[in-house]
Every structure is written in C-alpha cells, then in structure tokens.
Amino acid sequence: MKPTDVPSIQHSARQVAIQVVTNILLQQGSLSTQLARHQHDVASEHIPLLKELCFGVCRQYPLLNSIALHLLNHPFEEKDMDLYAALLIGLYQLGYMNTPDHAAVNETVEACRLLNKDWATKLINAVLRRYQREADDIIEALEAMPSVEYNQPKWLVKRFKKHWPEQLEQIIEASNTHPPxxxxxxxxxxxxxxxxxxxxxxxxxxxxxxxxxxxxxxxxxxxxxxxxxxxxxxxxxQDESAQLAAHILAPEIGERVLDACAAPGGKTGHLLEFAAAKENAEQTLDLTAVELEPWRLEKIEANLERIGLMANLQCADAGDLDAWWDGIQFDKILLDVPCSATGVIRRNPDIKINRKPAEIDELTSIQKNIVDQVWKTLKPGGYLLYATCSLMPEENEQQVAAFLATHDDAIEKPLNSLNSELDISLGLPVSHGHQLFPTVKGNDGFYYCLIQKVIA
Ligand SMILES: C[S@@+](CC[C@H](N)C(=O)[O-])C[C@H]1O[C@@H](n2cnc3c(N)ncnc32)[C@H](O)[C@@H]1O
Structure with a gap:
C-alpha cells in the first residue's frame, strides 16, 4: 500500500496517528520524519495527543504487536496496514492511557469507517473487547516471548544479551522509558x-x-x-552523553575543525560554544560541518542562527572528498557517524519496528568508508574523535580495532588527552574507547574513541 497523505488540516489526532503509524509499519520513514510531516494536520492543541499515540505505540510495539497477532486469526495484509495501525492505537489506549475503555473501542471502530473499511468494524470491535476482558490472561500467555518480556525486538534482545549480559537489565529498562x-x-x-x-x-x-x-x-x-x-x-x-564530544575534542580558536556528519547540528553548535567560552573571544572557531541530507543541513543552519555562531556548511557525502574538501587538513575532526542508534531507542522508539539486523552490517560498511576517507583530511599530529549512539560493538570498538589495524599512522589516545579537566571514568572502557550505556534518569547510550594521527 502507498502511504496516503492526509489531505487537510484539523483531522483528529487518532486519524493522523493512524497515518503516521501506517507509514512507519510500511517502512516509509522514521517517526521523527513522519511526525514533522503530519503534525500540522491536527490543531495545535492536539499535537501532544498525536505524539503520545505515535510514540506510545512505537515504544510498546513488541508487546502490542504480539497481543494483536495473538488475537487475530490472520495477520492483516499490507494493503490493510492502516487497520492494523488503528488496532495497535486502540490497544495502546486500552493498556496505557486514561481514555475510558468504551471510548477507545468505539473511536477505533469509527476510525475503520473513516478509512472506508466498514467490513473490518466487527473484527476490530471483537478483538478490542476481548482484550478488554482478558488482558491479564493474554499478557500472561505471551510473557515467555523475549519480545514481550523485554518489550524489544527479539533479535535486539539476543544481541544485547550476547554483548552486554551484565548491563542487559539497565539497557532494557532505560530503553523502554521516557528520557529525561x-x-x-x-x-x-x-x-x-x-x-x-x-x-x-x-x-x-x-x-x-x-x-x-x-x-x-x-x-x-x-x-x-x-x-x-x-x-x-x-x-x-541535548543529551548529556552527546555533550561529551565537545568536552573531549576541546576545540580552540585558531584551530581548523571538521564536524563530518553534522546534522541536526547539536554537536556543531557545542564545538563553537566550547571554543568561544574558553577564549572568551569575538572570533569563532574555523569549523566546517558536512552533512549528506539537504533538509537536515537546514536544521544546522537554524541551530547556528539561534546560538549566533557560524560554520562553513557543506552538503555532501563526507566520504566523497572531491565533493567538499579544499585540500587543507584539519587539526581536529568529530566523526559522529550514522549508526543503529541502539543507545537512543527511547528517543527513537520506531527502531523497535523498523531496525533490521542486516542494517547493522550495512551501517558498519558506511562507517568504514567515511572514517577511511575523512582520515586523509586530518593533519599529522591531529585528533579524530569517533562517536556513535550505538551499543553494537561492530559499530564501535570492533570498527576502531579494524581501523587501527589498517592505519599505521593511527594511535588510540585516552579520552582526556585534550582536556585534562574531563573525568576519564566515562562509561565502560572497552578494548578501544569507552562505551556508555543509557541510564533511566540520565544519559543516553553512546560510544567514543579518540584517535591521533602520528607524525611520521
Ligand atoms: C548521528 S547523526 C549526527 C548527529 C549530529 N552530530 C549532532 O550532534 O546533531 C549522523 C548524521 O550523518 C548524516 N550522514 C549520513 N551519511 C553521511 C555521509 N556519508 N556524509 C555526511 N553525513 C552523513 C546523517 O544524515 C545524519 O544527519
């Protein structure tokens, strides 16, 4: 099924939530992209409800999906994914919101009519009413499934268990909560x-x-x-873990710095603020920010405009040096590569629906290409900070290990090499770099490794 755009403003939050969740189920884009596109289709006072429905369904998806599949005789076909989205939203309301049960059921049934799928009203009504009556028994029957027990996709639980058995509980708990x-x-x-x-x-x-x-x-x-x-x-x-990038790289006015995967520009802004704060100067850092996606580059522009600091913005593939690099090497590079975002599931709960194990391999090869290329733009003696918001060793310590093994001119340095004021006891020191795990009331999951280019 093709995603149909909601035609005009002032639809109900439920109708627009159905549209957003349908598009996510059909892999038509991330939750943040879909919400940005559709949130203005409801009156502004209904945006919080729209967000609650969409974030809530994504956050509880492994559980809601198991319940729905348990209650349906046959899964819905792709062309009826909008009905499935409506059902998940109805189940979410019954399980997690203060909506009176009869209203949740009736409004979901009405939503089927608005989708011109009257044939499904009886089915949806029966499924929701059965859940209403038997919720505890149904959940008990499903509890042994890892996706239900942990409320995370099965493949991800398997990987967390394999890589981080000691941190598993913390990772799961923090990944399932609202971030502070x-x-x-x-x-x-x-x-x-x-x-x-x-x-x-x-x-x-x-x-x-x-x-x-x-x-x-x-x-x-x-x-x-x-x-x-x-x-x-x-x-x-900005999350606290993400703030560490500027404190580790400690850029100074007069240095030439690259932020290679920059949007939406949180760290770009911080690098500029950090240098300005240390020097207390009118000048700003000589900072180049590269970003692949034009629409995301606009976000960097807006961020920098608000904080009143400037950078040289380039819309390009950071790995394609001919497209953006002027040939003058940088003193410092921040490489916050695209990653699985498995350390920030609570901020991007649609990962529970859309992220697939094969993507981790694709991402590691994208990361490898970017770091191999960008390395050429670093001065001998300069520093590159490799960062991800991932908890997957393939994207983190193993990626760095492979890089160090193939680059004679690269050595790992302690994270406080450029900033002695930085507390080095960050997260868990791993074979290369430090892995930070998400905490319920605190930081997101992140990974940092500082690498220096040796002078030949
Ligand atoms: C983890 S996010 C960066 C977050 C950013 N550093 C911040 O703190 O706001 C990764 C970014 O890299 C961009 N990206 C992906 N592939 C890229 C490439 N080949 N070259 C440059 N940017 C890329 C993505 O569009 C995304 O905006």
Missing part, C-alpha cells in the same frame, strides 16, 4: 550555576549532569520557550 529532559548551557554566554538560578527563578528545578560540565537535567520537561534566553542561544536541548 537534559539541556546544554552555552558557557560562552552564561555559567551553569547562573543558569540554574535563572531556571529556579522561573520555577524550573534542575540538577547538574554528572558527566558533562555543561549539562543540566530538568526535573520535569518544559517547552523550550520557557527556558531563559533560549531564543538567544543561552541553552540547547
């Missing part, structure tokens, strides 16, 4: 202590991050326009 709201303080404008006071004056309670000196966790999430001087770039929403 973490902000980065722009230290070139204001100190963390002062900003914390400003937040408190507005009734927003916050707590220092433990890994990144620029991180504050908010006790409850707020809209960004409630954050003091947000429009002037005094703070940005």
């Amino acid at each position: 709201m973490c902000i980065r303080i722009n230290e070139s404008q204001v100190s963390r202590e002062t900003y914390k006071i400003q937040l408190a004056e507005q009734g927003i309670e916050s707590q220092d991050g433990v890994l990144s000196p620029s991180a504050l966790y908010l006790r409850s999430a707020v809209r960004v326009n409630e954050l003091p001087d947000f429009d002037d770039g005094f703070s940005s929403v």
Whole structure:
C-alpha cells in the first residue's frame, strides 16, 4: 500500500496517528520524519495527543504487536496496514492511557469507517473487547516471548544479551522509558550555576549532569520557550552523553575543525560554544560541518542562527572528498557517524519496528568508508574523535580495532588527552574507547574513541 497523505488540516489526532503509524509499519520513514510531516494536520492543541499515540505505540510495539497477532486469526495484509495501525492505537489506549475503555473501542471502530473499511468494524470491535476482558490472561500467555518480556525486538534482545549480559537489565529498562529532559548551557554566554538560578527563578528545578560540565537535567520537561534566553542561544536541548564530544575534542580558536556528519547540528553548535567560552573571544572557531541530507543541513543552519555562531556548511557525502574538501587538513575532526542508534531507542522508539539486523552490517560498511576517507583530511599530529549512539560493538570498538589495524599512522589516545579537566571514568572502557550505556534518569547510550594521527 502507498502511504496516503492526509489531505487537510484539523483531522483528529487518532486519524493522523493512524497515518503516521501506517507509514512507519510500511517502512516509509522514521517517526521523527513522519511526525514533522503530519503534525500540522491536527490543531495545535492536539499535537501532544498525536505524539503520545505515535510514540506510545512505537515504544510498546513488541508487546502490542504480539497481543494483536495473538488475537487475530490472520495477520492483516499490507494493503490493510492502516487497520492494523488503528488496532495497535486502540490497544495502546486500552493498556496505557486514561481514555475510558468504551471510548477507545468505539473511536477505533469509527476510525475503520473513516478509512472506508466498514467490513473490518466487527473484527476490530471483537478483538478490542476481548482484550478488554482478558488482558491479564493474554499478557500472561505471551510473557515467555523475549519480545514481550523485554518489550524489544527479539533479535535486539539476543544481541544485547550476547554483548552486554551484565548491563542487559539497565539497557532494557532505560530503553523502554521516557528520557529525561537534559539541556546544554552555552558557557560562552552564561555559567551553569547562573543558569540554574535563572531556571529556579522561573520555577524550573534542575540538577547538574554528572558527566558533562555543561549539562543540566530538568526535573520535569518544559517547552523550550520557557527556558531563559533560549531564543538567544543561552541553552540547547541535548543529551548529556552527546555533550561529551565537545568536552573531549576541546576545540580552540585558531584551530581548523571538521564536524563530518553534522546534522541536526547539536554537536556543531557545542564545538563553537566550547571554543568561544574558553577564549572568551569575538572570533569563532574555523569549523566546517558536512552533512549528506539537504533538509537536515537546514536544521544546522537554524541551530547556528539561534546560538549566533557560524560554520562553513557543506552538503555532501563526507566520504566523497572531491565533493567538499579544499585540500587543507584539519587539526581536529568529530566523526559522529550514522549508526543503529541502539543507545537512543527511547528517543527513537520506531527502531523497535523498523531496525533490521542486516542494517547493522550495512551501517558498519558506511562507517568504514567515511572514517577511511575523512582520515586523509586530518593533519599529522591531529585528533579524530569517533562517536556513535550505538551499543553494537561492530559499530564501535570492533570498527576502531579494524581501523587501527589498517592505519599505521593511527594511535588510540585516552579520552582526556585534550582536556585534562574531563573525568576519564566515562562509561565502560572497552578494548578501544569507552562505551556508555543509557541510564533511566540520565544519559543516553553512546560510544567514543579518540584517535591521533602520528607524525611520521
Ligand atoms: C548521528 S547523526 C549526527 C548527529 C549530529 N552530530 C549532532 O550532534 O546533531 C549522523 C548524521 O550523518 C548524516 N550522514 C549520513 N551519511 C553521511 C555521509 N556519508 N556524509 C555526511 N553525513 C552523513 C546523517 O544524515 C545524519 O544527519
């Protein structure tokens, strides 16, 4: 089935959620892309409900999918994926929301009519009513399935168990929760202590991050326009692990720096802020940011405009040097490669639906090509920080091991080599680099390894 676009604004949150979830089930794009495209099809006051339905269904998908398949005699065909999306949303409402049960059932049945699939109303009604009556028994019957026990795809549970048996519980628990709201303080404008006071004056309670000196966790999430001087770039929403990149690379004014896979520009902005804060200067860093996707490059532009700092933006494949590189080598490179995002499932819960094991192999070969090429743009004596938000060793320590084995001019360095103030006890030191695991109330899962190009 082709995804049909919702034709006009002011559809109900449920109708638009059905559209978004259908497109995700049909692998038509990520949750964030789909929401960006469709959220304006509902009135603004219904956007939170739309998000709750879509994020909720993705977050609970392994469980909801098992329940739905258990209750249906035959799975729906691809052309009826919209009905399946409606059913999952109905089950989510019954299981996780305060919607009265009869309303959840009736509205889902009505949704089938709006989809012009009246033939399915009886079936959907019967399935939801049975779940309503027998929920506990059904869940008990399914509990032994790994996808239900862990609420994660079976293949992913298998990999987590294999690679991280000791951290399994933590990974699963953190990956299934809502992430906390973490902000980065722009230290070139204001100190963390002062900003914390400003937040408190507005009734927003916050707590220092433990890994990144620029991180504050908010006790409850707020809209960004409630954050003091947000429009002037005094703070940005960014996970604490992600904030470590700039603290590890510690760029200085006068250095030529590359951010090779840059969008949406969270780390680009931080690299610029970091240098400006240290030098307290009017000048900014000589920073080149490369991004493959034009629409994502626009996000970097918007981010930099808000914080009032500048970079040389290039829309290109970072691995295709002819397309963007002027031949002058860089002092420092941040390589935050595209990855499986298995450390940030809680922020991208559609991974539970769409990510396939074969993609890990594809991603590792994309990463290999980018790092091999970008390495040529680094000065002898310069540093490259390899980063992912993945928990898969193939994308992380094994990728670095293969790189070091084939590059005589590369040596691994401790993560605090460029910044002695950085606490080195980050996550778990692995064979190469450090693996950070997601924590329920704190940081996302991440991986960092710092590599220096030796002077011949
Ligand atoms: C993990 S995200 C980067 C996040 C970013 N560093 C930040 O902190 O906001 C990876 C980015 O790399 C981009 N990308 C993928 N392949 C690329 C390539 N060959 N060259 C450049 N960018 C690429 C993706 O579009 C995506 O925006």
